[in-house]
Structure formats: C-alpha cells, structure tokens
Amino acid sequence: MRTYLIGIWMGAACLGGCAAHTETNATDSANLEASRRGPNISITFRPLNNLASADGSFFLGSFTVRNDSTVRLGSSGWQIYFSYYPRNFLKDGEGNAQYKQHLAEQGVRLRKAASGDYFVLEPLDNFVPIEPGRERVIEFLAVSWTIHKSDAPSGFHIVFPPSTEAWALSSSVQMDPSDPKQTKRVAGDVVPVQTASLRYEENAALKKLRLEPGDALLPRPQSVTYGEGQYRLGGARIEIEHARGLAKEAAFLRAALGDVLTGVIDARERTARTPAIRLVLDPSIAGGPEGYALSIDPRNGVEIRGADTAGVFYGIQTLRQLVPVEPGKKLTVELPALSMTDAPLFPYRGMALDVARHFHSKAALEKLLDLLALHKINKLHLHLTDDEGWRLEIPGIPELTSYGATRGFDANEQRQLHVALGSSNGLRTGDGIRGKARTEAEANGGESPAYQGFERATLNFAGQGSGHYTVRDFEEILAYAAERHIDVIPEIDMPGHARAAVRAMEHRYAKYAAVDPVKAGQYRLVDPKDTSKHTTVQGYTDNFINPCLPSSYAFLSKVVRELKARFDAVPGAKLTMIHGGGDELPSLQSNVWWQGSPLCKSTPETSSLTDLQLRDVFLAKWQRIITATGATMTGWDDVLHDGFQLEGFVPMPWQNVWGRGKEDFAYRYANRGNKVILSHATNLYLDMAYNKDPDEPGLYWANFVDERKTFEYQPFDLFALGTHDRMGNPFDPHAWDRKERLTAAGRANILGMAGLLWGENVKTDELIEYYTFPKILGVAERAWNRDTPAPAEMPAAWERFVNTLGQAALPRLDFYRAVDLHHELPRAQGVNYRVPLPGGKIEQGQLLANVRYPTLTIEYSTDGVTFAEYTGPVAVRGSVWLRTRTRNGHVSRVAKIE
The missing domain is CATH 2.60.40.10 (Immunoglobulins)
Structure with missing residues (x-):
C-alpha cells in the first residue's frame, strides 16, 4: 500500500510536463518521506496590503508554495485544501482600477471546496510547474482584511487524484507589524499597534497600592469591617460545624481546606469540640438570595451565615480567597479579623463557552467550572451545536455524534463532516489526513507552544475538531456544576447554525432509506427538493432546518427530552433554561430561506407564509418544545429584531457594535417587559483579541476586548462606553441622544450578564484559559458588585482593580488547583492566564x-x-x-x- 500511494503521488504530480522524470523519481521515492510525512511542500501566507480597497472590502495577500520534495509540482493532478474563516476570495476580474483578481493568469483557481470555510487551490493548464527546491508566490484578493496572524488560513492538506488520501502540509504566516498596510484595516483605522513604548505610557498612570484584605477579594465585597489581630486556622484537627441542609457545602469546604492544610479536617452537624468554622443558614441576611455574612474572630473562629445554601457557598469561596497564597500545604494559615456582608447585583452571572467549533475535554470544563465558582459566576452556557459540530450524545440518534461530531478529509462527507476552522481530529489519526505533526511542538515548528499568544501549531491541525460528550460525561459535568451552585444552560442553536445536525440526519436518511424508509425520515431536517439559496456570514449554504417538516419538530422534541433526562438523572442539577439559538439567518434582501421548499408550499399551514413568518412559526413551536420541560427559553436577540413577540422568551442582545444601529436593543427589550441577559460583543465577547498586535490571537470585528473592557462595562448606562468606533475614531458627544435609555422598570428586567467565549480560534484547552483569564474577572466584578463605578470614577476603580489582579487574584491562579471532592482530578496546579507584556x-x-x-x-x-x-x-x-x-x-x- 505504501508503494502504491507513492506511485500515485509521483504520477499525479508529474502530469503536465515531467513524464520523462518518472523512472528517476521512482528510484528516489524514499526522499519523499511518504511513509510518514508525505510530500515535503509548505505554504506561507502573507497579507500584503489591507488598503488595496478604499472601503476595506478586500485586501491583497499571497501564498508562497515551497516545493522541497524531489519532484516537480506540475500543471494538473493536485489539489490543496485549507480553511479560511470567515473569508472569501474575489472572482477573477473583480477588484478596482488598481487591483484586480488575476488567478487564472497565474495558472491557478481558488474555489469553495464545500459549504463554510473550506477552500481548494488547484492548477490550471497554464500553471508553470514548481521545480524541486523552488517556490512560487501566488497573489490573490480576499474579502475584508488581515491584521492578526490568527486570521491566517489553516489546516492545509494536499490530495493527488485519483488517490483520495490527503497529506498534511506545513503552513506558517508572516506579518510586519511596522507596515501600516498590514496593520490598518482601512485608511481611517487609528487604533495603534501595541508596542512596548505604548504600554509604558499606558502603565505609567498605574501605581502600586496598599490593599486591605477586602481589596484582595474578587469580586469585591459590599461591606467590610476590620477587627484586631488574626485567627490562626489549622492544627492537627479542624472541625467544621454545619446546619442541616449544608452537608454538601461543608464537604466542599473540607476538600478545599484539605488542599492547603495538613491537619485532619472533619465536618458534621454537631461537634463536641469548639468548631473552627461554623456554617449557618439565616434567611434574614441582607441582600436576598445568594447573600452571606462572614466573620473571622481571633477567639471564636470563622462563621459563615448564608441567606440560602448558595449564600453559604459564596461565603466559602470568599474564605478560600482570604487564605494566603502559597505553594504546598501548611499546618496553619493566618486569617485577618473582619466581618463582611455581601450579595450579588444580578441573579444571572454567566459565561458562555462554545464547544461546537472546537471540542474541549471534560477535564477542561470541570476546571473552568471550579474557577467560575471561585469568582461567584453561577451559569455556564454551553454552545453544544453549530455548523461545525454536534457535541452531545443523544440516545436513539447515534448519527449526531458518530457523524456530526467528527471532521476530516472526506470529499463527499460520506463518513464525517469536512475539515473546518483548520482542524479535524487534532494531531491524531482517523480523519483521512496523513503526515500531520506527531506533537504540538512539531506542529509549532520545533518549539513547544506556550499558548501565550499566537502559535503556529494552531495553523497545523492542533485543535480538536472531533469529539463529543457521552451521556455519562455530560451527567458528570452536571453533577460537578451542581456541587458548585452553577446551572448549566445547554444551547441547541436552531434554525440556522444547524449544519452538523442537518448533515448527520441526511447521513442517517441515506443509511436507512433502502431498508426502513420510516426510520430514515423520522428525524430528517431538510426538504430534499428545496431550491432556496442562502449564504450565511460564515459562508454556509446548507445549514438551515426546515420549519415545514413534522420530522424537524420530532427531532427537536427528542433532543430536548434527552436533555431533560440528563438533568433528571443528576441530584441537584436544575434545568432552568434551554438556549434555542435563533441567530444569524442571512438578510432576505439577497437570500431565500425556505420559499423554494415544495413541502412548505404544499402544506396548508405554511403555503402562504413569507420566510419571516415561517421563521416565527418555527420559533413559536421551538419555544413550546423547550417550555414543556419546565425550562425557560433563552436565545439570541435576533429572534426579536423584526418585532416578533415571544412571551416569556429571554433575549441575549449581542449586536451592539458602535455605529451599526443596534446599540440600544437590550434596553428596548427590557423596557417593554422582557427579562434580558446582557451579552454585548463590544465588551463581553472574550474571543475578541486583547489588543491590536499581530501576535495576539482572536477576532476583532466588534472591538478589541481586554480585562479593562469587561471591568469598565456599564450594565445600566451602555452608551457611556460608546466613545470611539471600532477603528478608534471618536463619536460626537451627542451620537446616542436619540437612543432608548433604560427606564426604572426596565432596569428591574435586566436578569444579568455574561462573558462569551466563541470557539473559532480557541483550538486547545490551554487557549480557553488564555482567552478567559483575566477578562472573565472583569465580568465577575460587574455582575456581582452592586456598586458600579460611574465613568468619572472608573480610572481610580481600574487602578485598584489592577492592583487586586497583580497582588492577589493572579497569584491565586498561579497556584490554583480545582477543589477535588471525589479524589478524581489531576494534581496539576496553575491557570494559563494571559501574562501581560511589559x-x-x-x-x-x-x-x-x-x-x-x-x-x-x-x-x-x-x-x-x-x-x-x-x-x-x-x-x-x-x-x-x-x-x-x-x-x-x-x-x-x-x-x-x-
């Protein structure tokens, strides 16, 4: 088989001018390294001029194809596949007076290989072969711009027909941060590129402050009174006394103290000894649900009184933060004498994590859950489904994960979804791509990635495109979350962003069509005769489910029943909400959603409905399926953009990019009576790059978002943040005068806020931590702390916050270890938070x-x-x-x- 594949590779590569070399090349076949590495061809991507178009609609870039094999790369017989998110290429002849696409003149064609971000580069008859040891620069025009290395195309692999096997190619990106053509998006982009001197000036205003113990806590407590002296916690035996109903919280505290103290720790409802720590339920605690009072007395020890069990738990988390940060265990620790009361601003304090674009391990989720709980975040919204993957096992529909949770090279997608976002099965086998790097260091050019910025490995298949949570995995995640008073909110994104489900159900249909037609159509999601044409912002043309099919609702009902079963199986897990998606159906000005569906036209209920009305019919039915479980339906505020009313629906407004017209939508919904979860992209999208630096990974379409952006967020006065557009240009002070402000009644409808981590660039578990910390700490502060500083007070508050981070919060993360209640977690310590450059x-x-x-x-x-x-x-x-x-x-x- 190995010899056969080498022969196929050489024969295909030599088509178009190198037939005379076939015999010689056969004798040199060992040099091809095809047994492991395949053809030695590499790709370097360079953005050359983002200012090629005055309006930023396209830029000039190049691929340098380097042929270090022993045979020429000829004028036919090869195809190079890659992901390029979320870009597209101009057609030949398109452009402007100065720059036009001229791919055909260079002897190549760039086309979509499939729906989404999957492209192929292939030669035309006039392609001049690339000789061994030589390289070729291919210039192109692509939409938008490229200012960060993480924008680069990724996951390059080559195929030599008639072979159907792909070989990984090594790729890299080169950028010059001193060249304005590579760092400006448009001529009017005045956001400066990060430099050491710029950081020096920004940091100059920040001074080291002396912190009281309460200042070291994050989020900052509402009220703290300091006493005299300290309490020494520890010794040979430590007693925890807890009220009835607090056994789980006491067990958590026992496990947490066991990580820092060497003594025997015991927890019980009554103890004959004087307890070191007392846990008490006290509904009269000020502040309402989740409120607590903590006292530390040098003679009487520690007492935590909570308005409810969650309040006691958050008092425990505050106590954890008061323990001095030191590596290793101690016999005793000194705690400051104090008393405090505390309660949250919002009942919904969340983080959304996208595991659909790239899969992340159960261990990574559990570590994240513990970190969120430490900082009093109480909701984890899991984006489980999208175009690129379905991540949860659904008993009775195995194709959702056997097919829809896997990616690889499969030209017709008969066994799995195509490569997306530059990843398939990580660096492992089983995805139809041979010759990938064996380790992340190898994928990274020989150096182990630190994931403290852009890493070349993320272009070379590092990252899990395949994977899912089994029933057992998910129930264990729910149990882990419940122990930490975190509600998991599953998202099933419909009716768009549904390609993984659509393709999986078409795979199921093909499997059963000939043997069991009823089973084949049981969960089908599309009308096979639908001629409607649409293209989403991510480039997908086949990612909608059809609202006129009864099987669409049978599918959703089955999925939701199984979701509920997972929660019902876990004591303490509460299915409070299901997120139904509802976002990013493309504009009807240039797209058709379902008007080309014969099934929609032949069904009396839907035959006369417009696409917008069909969507509303779907959403109303989708909500009824969700609420039948007892859960509330939440979703993206796109659901309400066209005036649609969905009683009880909780929108998550996200599209507030300054100057685009939707800045006040969150307040509109709240003022008219909707409960609202603030999710604004300009300040709360954690996947946005920290700043404008080519080596800083992340997107930036909404803004650059660092921990200052999250910390300075104004939940009740959003317009105070809208001082500059995303290109750094100031707005007129009266720019927002006509926007709707939040009323007193509307303020009561703000349920809470969330930081959101989308996964397009979050390819490894380490990158979850890099993007999340310390940004999420600003979210935690704003969601919990009832005293939001006014804009004029923010500079002083920010200075105190960075001191809290530097002196307390980040050192805690340096030696952090998740609380291990069941002796099941690794002993590894530390969090890969973003370390700021000096x-x-x-x-x-x-x-x-x-x-x-x-x-x-x-x-x-x-x-x-x-x-x-x-x-x-x-x-x-x-x-x-x-x-x-x-x-x-x-x-x-x-x-x-x-």
Missing part, C-alpha cells in the same frame, strides 16, 4: 520598564537569550528584550525595544 522605553541610554499589574516580575535581556530581573532603570546599549514572569514561572511573550 511596557518599556530607552531614554538617554537607560532602560525604563513597567507592567500593568504591580508585583509581577519584569525581566530584560540584551542578547535575546539570557534574561535578568529588572528592578529599576538600567544602562543598556543596542536592542533590549523584555518579558513578564509570574510567581509560578509562566512568562509573557517577549517584546523587543530597538
């Missing part, structure tokens, strides 16, 4: 440096290899390299100063 400049031969978070260590180097600690201005000559180091040894990316 600021710095050279002035009169002196290196001056600072960092955003006081107490983090700055290191410098004069050779780029050997680093020393920076403690103050130091004389330097020539170039200097800077980086930040944390207490557990993690380092930031390196910044160079000339």
Whole structure:
C-alpha cells in the first residue's frame, strides 16, 4: 500500500510536463518521506496590503508554495485544501482600477471546496510547474482584511487524484507589524499597534497600592469591617460545624481546606469540640438570595451565615480567597479579623463557552467550572451545536455524534463532516489526513507552544475538531456544576447554525432509506427538493432546518427530552433554561430561506407564509418544545429584531457594535417587559483579541476586548462606553441622544450578564484559559458588585482593580488547583492566564520598564537569550528584550525595544 500511494503521488504530480522524470523519481521515492510525512511542500501566507480597497472590502495577500520534495509540482493532478474563516476570495476580474483578481493568469483557481470555510487551490493548464527546491508566490484578493496572524488560513492538506488520501502540509504566516498596510484595516483605522513604548505610557498612570484584605477579594465585597489581630486556622484537627441542609457545602469546604492544610479536617452537624468554622443558614441576611455574612474572630473562629445554601457557598469561596497564597500545604494559615456582608447585583452571572467549533475535554470544563465558582459566576452556557459540530450524545440518534461530531478529509462527507476552522481530529489519526505533526511542538515548528499568544501549531491541525460528550460525561459535568451552585444552560442553536445536525440526519436518511424508509425520515431536517439559496456570514449554504417538516419538530422534541433526562438523572442539577439559538439567518434582501421548499408550499399551514413568518412559526413551536420541560427559553436577540413577540422568551442582545444601529436593543427589550441577559460583543465577547498586535490571537470585528473592557462595562448606562468606533475614531458627544435609555422598570428586567467565549480560534484547552483569564474577572466584578463605578470614577476603580489582579487574584491562579471532592482530578496546579507584556522605553541610554499589574516580575535581556530581573532603570546599549514572569514561572511573550 505504501508503494502504491507513492506511485500515485509521483504520477499525479508529474502530469503536465515531467513524464520523462518518472523512472528517476521512482528510484528516489524514499526522499519523499511518504511513509510518514508525505510530500515535503509548505505554504506561507502573507497579507500584503489591507488598503488595496478604499472601503476595506478586500485586501491583497499571497501564498508562497515551497516545493522541497524531489519532484516537480506540475500543471494538473493536485489539489490543496485549507480553511479560511470567515473569508472569501474575489472572482477573477473583480477588484478596482488598481487591483484586480488575476488567478487564472497565474495558472491557478481558488474555489469553495464545500459549504463554510473550506477552500481548494488547484492548477490550471497554464500553471508553470514548481521545480524541486523552488517556490512560487501566488497573489490573490480576499474579502475584508488581515491584521492578526490568527486570521491566517489553516489546516492545509494536499490530495493527488485519483488517490483520495490527503497529506498534511506545513503552513506558517508572516506579518510586519511596522507596515501600516498590514496593520490598518482601512485608511481611517487609528487604533495603534501595541508596542512596548505604548504600554509604558499606558502603565505609567498605574501605581502600586496598599490593599486591605477586602481589596484582595474578587469580586469585591459590599461591606467590610476590620477587627484586631488574626485567627490562626489549622492544627492537627479542624472541625467544621454545619446546619442541616449544608452537608454538601461543608464537604466542599473540607476538600478545599484539605488542599492547603495538613491537619485532619472533619465536618458534621454537631461537634463536641469548639468548631473552627461554623456554617449557618439565616434567611434574614441582607441582600436576598445568594447573600452571606462572614466573620473571622481571633477567639471564636470563622462563621459563615448564608441567606440560602448558595449564600453559604459564596461565603466559602470568599474564605478560600482570604487564605494566603502559597505553594504546598501548611499546618496553619493566618486569617485577618473582619466581618463582611455581601450579595450579588444580578441573579444571572454567566459565561458562555462554545464547544461546537472546537471540542474541549471534560477535564477542561470541570476546571473552568471550579474557577467560575471561585469568582461567584453561577451559569455556564454551553454552545453544544453549530455548523461545525454536534457535541452531545443523544440516545436513539447515534448519527449526531458518530457523524456530526467528527471532521476530516472526506470529499463527499460520506463518513464525517469536512475539515473546518483548520482542524479535524487534532494531531491524531482517523480523519483521512496523513503526515500531520506527531506533537504540538512539531506542529509549532520545533518549539513547544506556550499558548501565550499566537502559535503556529494552531495553523497545523492542533485543535480538536472531533469529539463529543457521552451521556455519562455530560451527567458528570452536571453533577460537578451542581456541587458548585452553577446551572448549566445547554444551547441547541436552531434554525440556522444547524449544519452538523442537518448533515448527520441526511447521513442517517441515506443509511436507512433502502431498508426502513420510516426510520430514515423520522428525524430528517431538510426538504430534499428545496431550491432556496442562502449564504450565511460564515459562508454556509446548507445549514438551515426546515420549519415545514413534522420530522424537524420530532427531532427537536427528542433532543430536548434527552436533555431533560440528563438533568433528571443528576441530584441537584436544575434545568432552568434551554438556549434555542435563533441567530444569524442571512438578510432576505439577497437570500431565500425556505420559499423554494415544495413541502412548505404544499402544506396548508405554511403555503402562504413569507420566510419571516415561517421563521416565527418555527420559533413559536421551538419555544413550546423547550417550555414543556419546565425550562425557560433563552436565545439570541435576533429572534426579536423584526418585532416578533415571544412571551416569556429571554433575549441575549449581542449586536451592539458602535455605529451599526443596534446599540440600544437590550434596553428596548427590557423596557417593554422582557427579562434580558446582557451579552454585548463590544465588551463581553472574550474571543475578541486583547489588543491590536499581530501576535495576539482572536477576532476583532466588534472591538478589541481586554480585562479593562469587561471591568469598565456599564450594565445600566451602555452608551457611556460608546466613545470611539471600532477603528478608534471618536463619536460626537451627542451620537446616542436619540437612543432608548433604560427606564426604572426596565432596569428591574435586566436578569444579568455574561462573558462569551466563541470557539473559532480557541483550538486547545490551554487557549480557553488564555482567552478567559483575566477578562472573565472583569465580568465577575460587574455582575456581582452592586456598586458600579460611574465613568468619572472608573480610572481610580481600574487602578485598584489592577492592583487586586497583580497582588492577589493572579497569584491565586498561579497556584490554583480545582477543589477535588471525589479524589478524581489531576494534581496539576496553575491557570494559563494571559501574562501581560511589559511596557518599556530607552531614554538617554537607560532602560525604563513597567507592567500593568504591580508585583509581577519584569525581566530584560540584551542578547535575546539570557534574561535578568529588572528592578529599576538600567544602562543598556543596542536592542533590549523584555518579558513578564509570574510567581509560578509562566512568562509573557517577549517584546523587543530597538
């Protein structure tokens, strides 16, 4: 088989001008490394000019195809596949007076390989072969712009027909951050590129502050009174006394203290000894549900009184944060004498995590749940389904995961979905792509990725496109969440964003059509004769389910019943909400949703309905299916954009990009009576890049979002944030005068807020932590703390917040370990939070440096290899390299100063 594949590769590659070399090439076949690595061809992507079009509608870029094999890459017989999200290429002849697409002149064609972000590069008859050891630059025009390396195409693989096997190609991206053509999106883009000197100026206003114990807590408590002295917790035996009904909370505290103290820890309702810690239920606690009071007395120990069990649990989390941060276990720890009362601003304090675009392990979810609970976040919204994957086992519909949860090279998608977002089955086999790197270090060009910024490995198949949670996995996740007072909110995104389900059910139909037609059509989601044409913003043309098919609703009913069964099987798990999606159906000005469906036209109920009316019929039925479980339906506010009323529906407004017209939609819904979960992309989308730096991964279509953006969020005065557009240009002070403001009645309808982590670029478990922390800590602060600083108060509040991060919150994450109630978790410590790059400049031969978070260590180097600690201005000559180091040894990316 190996010899046969090599022969196919050489014969195909030599078509179009190299037949005379076939015999020689056969004798050199070992040089092809096809037994493991396949053809030695690499691709380098470069953005050349984002300013090629005045309006930013397209940019000039290039692929450099390098042929380091022993045979030429000929004028036919090969196809290079890749993902490019969410871009498209101009057609030949399109462009402007200065730049036009001229692919055919270069002897190549770029076309969609399938729906979505999957493309193929292939030669035309006039393609001049690329000789061994040579390379070819292919220029192209693509829509939009590219200013970050994570924008680059990824997951390159080559096929040599008639072989149907693909081989991975190594790819990389090159960008010049000093070239405005590569860092500006349009001529009017004035957002500066991050530099050491820019960071130095930004950090200069931040001073190290002395923190009281309450200042070290995150979120910040409502009221703290300090006493005299300290209480020494620990010793050979530690007693926890708890009220009836608090056994689970006491067990959690026992496990948490067991990670830091060496003594025997016992928890019971009554103890003969004087307890070190008392847990009490007290409904009279001020602040209502989830409120608590914590007192630490040098003589009487610790008492936590909660308005309910959740209040006691959050008092425990505050106690956890008061324990000094040290590696390893101690016999005793010193706790400050104090008393405090605390209660949340919002009942919904959430994070949304997309596991559909890239799959993430159960262990990663459990670690995240524990971290969210530590910071008093009480909802995890799991985006379980999308075009690129279905991630939850549904008994009775195995095709959803056997097919819809797997990606790979399968030209006709007979066994699995196509490669998407540059990933398939990670670096493992089983996806039809041979020759992938064996390790992440190999995929990264030989260096293990630190995931402290862009990593080349993410272009070369690092990241799980395949995977799902079994029934047992999901129930264990629910149980883990319930122990931490977190509600899991599953999302089944419909009727768009449904390609994984649609294709899986078509696969099921084909499997059973000949043997059991009834079973084949039981859960079918599309009308096979539908001629409607649509293209979504992500490039999908086949991702809608049909609202006129009874089988569509049979499918959704089955899925929801199985969801409810998972929650019912787990004591303490509450199915409070199901997220029904409802977003991003493309504009009807240039798309048709279902008007081409004969089934819709032949069904009396739907025959005369417009596409918009068909969508509303679907959503109303979808809501009834969800609410039949006792859960509330939440979803994206797209559901309500056209004036549709859906009683009891809880919208999550997200499309507030400044200047696009939807800035006040959240307040409109709240004012008219809808409960609302604030989800604004400009400040709460955690997948947005931290800043404008080519090496900073993430999207930026809504804004650049760092922890300052989340911390300064104004839930009740959103327009205070709208000072600049996404290109950095200031708005007129009266820009929002005509927008609807939040009324007093509307304010009562703000259920809460969420930070949202979409998964297009979040390819590994480490990247969940990088994108999430410390941004989510700003979300936690704003969602819990009842005292939102006014805009004029924000500079001082921000200075205190960065001190809390640098002196307390991030050191806690350095040595953090999830609470292990059942002795099942790994002993690994630490969180891969984003370590900020230092600021710095050279002035009169002196290196001056600072960092955003006081107490983090700055290191410098004069050779780029050997680093020393920076403690103050130091004389330097020539170039200097800077980086930040944390207490557990993690380092930031390196910044160079000339």
